[in-house]
Amino acid sequence: MQAGIRKSEKGQMEDREIFESAALMEYHVSKQLGFANKSFGLTHARFPEEVDFAVRCLTFLMSVNDENNARALFEIATATFNKARALWERWARYEYQYGYLEVALKLEK
Numbered sequence: 001m002q003a004g005i006r007k008s009e010k011g012q013m014e015d016r017e018i019f020e021s022a023a024l025m026e027y028h029v030s031k032q033l034g035f036a037n038k039s040f041g042l043t044h045a046r047f048p049e050e051v052d053f054a055v056r057c058l059t060f061l062m063s064v065n066d067e068n069n070a071r072a073l074f075e076i077a078t079a080t081f082n083k084a085r086a087l088w089e090r091w092a093r094y095e096y097q098y099g100y101l102e103v104a105l106k107l108e109k
Contacts, residue, residue: 016050016053023039023060026039036064040057051077054084054087055090058073058077058087062094062098070091074091
């Protein structure tokens with residue numbers, strides 16, 4: 001898996017799904033959260049205009065309970081994207097389900 005990532009990093013493959021799949025497999029099969037986080041971060045840096053990928057990355061960070069990185073991604077991504085409605089909705093759903101009441105109330109304003 002990591003060899004495929006290296007090929008992709010060298011420009012031999014350009015598809016972000018390769019990075020995402022490798023990150024998820026490393027996390028679920030090898031239990032390497034560090035590699036998965038790094039892969040998602042590098043991929044987001046490489047494809048910063050991909051709102052759908054940012055939503056999937058945010059969903060992954062939330063699923064592994066990495067709230068600090070999820071919050072950082074949300075703040076960076078919403079400043080970057082003009083049309084970040086899907087990202088905003090995903091973050092709001094997370095805050096409503098698992099966040100603090102004060103934060104959820106701030107989201108509504």
